[in-house]
Amino acid sequence: MMDPLTTYAGNAIMIAVGSILIYLAIKKGYEPLLLVPIGFGAILVNIPFGELMELGGFLRYLYDYGILTEIFPILVFIGIGAMIDLGPFFERPWVLLITIPAHLGIPLTMLLAIALGFSPGEAASIGIIGAMDGPTAIYVTSKYAPDLLGPVTVSAYTYISIVPLLQVPASKLLLSKKERLTRMEYKEGQYSRTLKVIFPVLVTVIIGLIAPKGIPLIGALMFGNFLKECGVVERLSKSAQNELSNIVTLLLGISIGGTMLAEKFISLSTLIVFALGVFAFIADLSCGLLAAKLAYYLTKGRINPLIGATGISAFPMAARTAHLIARQEDPDNWILMHAMAANTGGQITSVIAGAIVLSLLPAYF
Numbered sequence: 178m179m180d181p182l183t184t185y186a187g188n189a190i191m192i193a194v195g196s197i198l199i200y201l202a203i204k205k206g207y208e209p210l211l212l213v214p215i216g217f218g219a220i221l222v223n224i225p226f227g228e229l230m231e232l233g234g235f236l237r238y239l240y241d242y243g244i245l246t247e248i249f250p251i252l253v254f255i256g257i258g259a260m261i262d263l264g265p266f267f268e269r270p271w272v273l274l275i276t277i278p279a280h281l282g283i284p285l286t287m288l289l290a291i292a293l294g295f296s297p298g299e300a301a302s303i304g305i306i307g308a309m310d311g312p313t314a315i316y317v318t319s320k321y322a323p324d325l326l327g328p329v330t331v332s333a334y335t336y337i338s339i340v341p342l343l344q345v346p347a348s349k350l351l352l353s354k355k356e357r358l359t360r361m362e363y364k365e366g367q368y369s370r371t372l373k374v375i376f377p378v379l380v381t382v383i384i385g386l387i388a389p390k391g392i393p394l395i396g397a398l399m400f401g402n403f404l405k406e407c408g409v410v411e412r413l414s415k416s417a418q419n420e421l422s423n424i425v426t427l428l429l430g431i432s433i434g435g436t437m438l439a440e441k442f443i444s445l446s447t448l449i450v451f452a453l454g455v456f457a458f459i460a461d462l463s464c465g466l467l468a469a470k471l472a473y474y475l476t477k478g479r480i481n482p483l484i485g486a487t488g489i490s491a492f493p494m495a496a497r498t499a500h501l502i503a504r505q506e507d508p509d510n511w512i513l514m515h516a517m518a519a520n521t522g523g524q525i526t527s528v529i530a531g532a533i534v535l536s537l538l539p540a541y542f
Contacts, residue, residue: 195219214430219435222437244319257312268514279468315433321538340458486499
C-alpha cells in the first residue's frame with residue numbers, strides 16, 4: 178500500500194503525463210482523436226478522491242461494459258472497415274508478400290518479452306503493439322493482460338503517431354540511394370466490382386476457419402468494408418464511418434485513460450512495455466524494408482524497397498512518409514499509389530496477425 182504522499186506524487190505525475198498527451202495531440206497533431214480523450218481520462222482518474230474507476234464510477238462503467246466486454250474495439254473495427262478503399266490493393270495484390278514479413282516484429286517482441294519474465298499472455302499483448310494497430314492491441318490486451326491495457330495502448334498510439342521519426346532513419350540506413358531512387362511503373366489495374374463485394378466475405382470465412390478466435394476482429398473489419406462496397410446501404414456505411422466511429426473512439430479513449438492510475442501505471446514494467454514497443458516498431462519496419470529490398474533484387478530493380486516500410490497498419494502515415502522520402506531523392510518519383518496499396522494490405526495483415534495470436538496462444542500456453 179502506497180503512503181498518501183507517494184500516492185499524491187504519483188497522481189501529480191500521471192496528471193502531467195495526461196497533459197503531455199493532450200499537448201502532443203493539439204500542438205504536434207499526434208493522433209488527436211485518441212490522445213485527447215486518453216490524456217483527459219488520465220487526468221480525471223488521478224484526481225484524488227474522485228474514485229472514477231471505483232465501483233460506481235462512470236469510467237469504471239465504461240471500462241467494464243466497453244473494454245472488458247471487447248465491444249468498443251470491435252465497433253471501432255466496423256468503422257475502420259467502412260473507411261478502407263481496397264482499390265489500390267486489388268491493383269497490386271502482390272504487396273501481401275511484403276506485408277507479411279513486415280509483421281515479424283510481433284513474434285520477435287513476444288519472444289523477447291517472455292525472456293524478460295512476462296507471462297505468455299502479457300508477452301502476446303506487448304508483442305501485438307507491433308501490429309501498429311491500436312484497436313487490435315486493445316482487443317488482445319483486454320483478453321490476456323488487462324493490467325497492461327494502459328501502457329500497451331498509450332505505447333501503441335504514441336508510436337503510431339511518430340512513425341515517420343522511426344521510418345525515415347530506418348529507410349535510409351537499410352536502403353542504398355540507388356534503391357531509394359527506384360521508379361515504379363504505374364498501371365491502373367482492372368478488377369470487377371464483384372470482387373470488391375465478394376472479398377470481405379471470402380476473407381472472413383477463410384481467416385475464420387484458420388484462426389477462429391479472431392473472427393470478432395476480422396469479421397467486424399470486413400463487415401464494415403462490406404457495408405461500403407455492397408452499394409445498397411449507403412446510410413449505414415456513412416454512419417459507421419462517422420457517427421459510430423466518432424462516438425466509440427471518444428468512449429474508448431477516455432476509458433483507456435481511466436486505466437492510467439498512478440499506482441498501476443508508474444512501475445518498471447510500464448517502462449519495459451514502452452521499450453519493447455519501440456523494439457516492435459523498429460523490427461517491423463526493418464523486416465518490411467529488408468523484404469522489399471529482396472523483392473527489388475528478385476525483380477531486377479522494378480520495386481522501390483521504400484514501400485516495404487508501409488506494409489504495416491499505420492495508415493496512411495507510413496505510405497505518405499515513404500512517398501516523401503522518394504520525392505526527396507527525386508522530386509519526379511511518385512510511388513504513392515504503390516505505397517498506399519502496401520499500407521492497405523498492412524491494415525488487413527495486422528488484423529490477421531491479431532487473429533492468429535488469439536487463436537494460437539491458448540493452444541500453446
